[in-house]
Amino acid sequence: MNNCTLFGEDYSYLVPLLLYKNENGHVHSRFSNGFNIKMGDSLVFIGNNKNGLLPFGIHLRKEATLSAVSSVNNGDSVTWNRRTNSIELPGVTISIEKGNSFKNELTTLKSATIFKDSFERFCLQLNEIEDQTGLDASFKEFLNKFHAAGEQKWLGTEPYLIMLIEAAMSSDEGLIEKVLRYFLGRGQGLTPSGDDMIVGLLAFDAVSHFLSTAFYEKVSELIEGESITTDVAREYLRYALKQEYSSNVSDMVNALASGDASNFEKILDDLLGVGHSSGLDTVLGILIGMLVYRNLRIRTETN
Missing domain, CATH: 2.40.440 (L,D-transpeptidase catalytic domain-like)
Incomplete structure (x- = not known):
């Protein structure tokens, strides 16, 4: 009773x-x-x-x-x-x-100028973070290598992060599947680090719309068709595919998309504080999304 x-x-x-x-x-x-x-x-x-x-x-x-x-x-x-x-x-x-x-509403990225300002603000904050993500990636090291001229020696998870950026810029189903199979289910806890990162990537796409339909379809196919990750991670990914996120995640991508800097540090801190490393991993995914979006803009402007 x-x-x-x-x-x-x-x-x-x-x-x-x-x-x-x-x-x-x-x-x-x-x-x-x-x-x-x-x-x-x-x-x-x-x-x-x-x-x-x-x-x-x-x-x-x-x-x-x-x-x-x-x-x-x-x-x-x-x-x-x-x-x-x-x-x-x-x-x-x-x-x-x-x-x-x-309902945790999402906004839409307002302009290229706002993206540039938000990206710079975001990277400045991430450079201050000493903690490693759940995938043992360092924000500072990764950003320094990414922005440096010439060939880089990518270590640990870094080559797969570069591969994820390439996959997110394409509709190549083979490449997309290969990199998703690397990240989905990778890491410890109820929501493995790789899944949290993919949620972050999808979240930035939800406000800026750069990912291919093939990317969304492949995530859905893998999480629904196989026991590739945990039940809880699959649930977060299911909602992410429908552009539904926790308020901590939606607040972060909304701040980036609107250019609103008034509570930026608090919003980032709130997200970074989620779980043992879930917040860090989600933020890494958002960063990957911003790097993809930036690369696609540069490619469009130079063609």
């Missing part, structure tokens, strides 16, 4: 439709700041907004999150009650009846 009802403060506008389609499921994964439930083939996150407002999230206050997490176990049965707009588990009920629906 349920021992208490907790109320979600905010929920993604996409969640109710998903729950109406899949009314029964189970607790998939549980951690300190919340838990995922699996409904059909989809995940819903229930927990705090420490990592931003998620496109598949129901967000609770801090105290309610602690209570919810302590009341569930992996594998617990989950039922959506459409009459009461609530998710029923053996130890707790989560209601969205009083919550606010949200």
Whole structure:
């Protein structure tokens, strides 16, 4: 019997439709700041907004999150009650009846001048970061090599980052598949570093539109057709392919696309603070996206 009802403060506008389609499921994964439930083939996150407002999230206050997490176990049965707009588990009920629906909107890159200013601002900030990404890449070293004249000795993951830039500039399905197979599922944790990076790349494309249809189709084909990565990473990628992102990611690419520098450092810090290295890896993906966009502009201007 349920021992208490907790109320979600905010929920993604996409969640109710998903729950109406899949009314029964189970607790998939549980951690300190919340838990995922699996409904059909989809995940819903229930927990705090420490990592931003998620496109598949129901967000609770801090105290309610602690209570919810302590009341569930992996594998617990989950039922959506459409009459009461609530998710029923053996130890707790989560209601969205009083919550606010949200959508993390995206803007569009305004101009070449804004891109140039945002790119310079972004690179200046990234040069200050000492931490390595989850793929052991250094922002400073990679940017220095990328901008230096002449041939470079690319080390570790760097040759694959260069290959990703080439793949993102093309419609070559073989090249795209090769580089995606390298990154998808690569790294530790619920969302491996390579997947977080691809999410970041897709996020910058969502505001600037440079990737080929072939790139999107190949990501979808790999994550849906194979067990190439984790369930949680696949969920983030599924939403990214529909241009739906966490508020931390959308705030970052919106700031870059609009040229709004007022909260730039805080927005970047908020994203960098996500997970053990998820934020760093996502930021690397956004940087790759900006480098691709810059290269394509240079190519267009010189032809």
